[in-house]
Amino acid sequence: MERTRDEVALRALRLLGVVASDEPATADQAQGALMVLDSVWAEVRDEAQATWDIATGVPQEAFVPLANLLAAEMAGEYATPAPMTRPRAKLRLLAVIRKAEPRDCCDVDPCADYGAGARVVIVGNSTSDVWNDGGTW
Known part of the structure; x- marks a missing residue:
């Protein structure tokens, strides 16, 4: 209602x-x-x-x-x-x-900057979050 x-x-x-x-x-x-x-x-x-x-x-x-x-x-x-x-x-x-729209896990741009210096790195068929210097979250 x-x-x-x-x-x-x-x-x-x-x-x-x-x-x-x-x-x-x-x-x-x-x-x-x-x-x-x-x-x-x-x-x-x-x-x-x-x-x-x-x-x-x-x-x-x-x-x-x-x-x-x-x-x-x-x-x-x-x-x-x-x-x-x-x-x-x-x-x-x-x-x-603005309800979140479902996203495919592979719908990322590996070259994009996602804030705070973080980038998404695609390794094989999975994604992992890493810092630009190689450290993990």
Whole structure:
């Protein structure tokens, strides 16, 4: 079941302790949270290449990560601690949006630099990770 923008905004306000679990948000609180949500979503949508949009519904698996990101973004406005840091909340949301695609173990470029000086070396029919200087991970 998909969730609405209003539900995401309310969840973020509850995470911050601005709204109690048994009460609705005021019109001003809801409007402010929705404005920030639209801004945060515009940032994440393009970066993550999302195939869905919050205007039509938020998938269940993205509901909590998106609410956490919204809460992290709004925490300063309410002078309250965020449930998690903004970078962590954003990474959690990106992980949900960009599900890892399965890769063939041999789908590597032996000449590519995969970060931190590491390269994938193909030995026979298997791959192993080694440092450029020959040391293993």
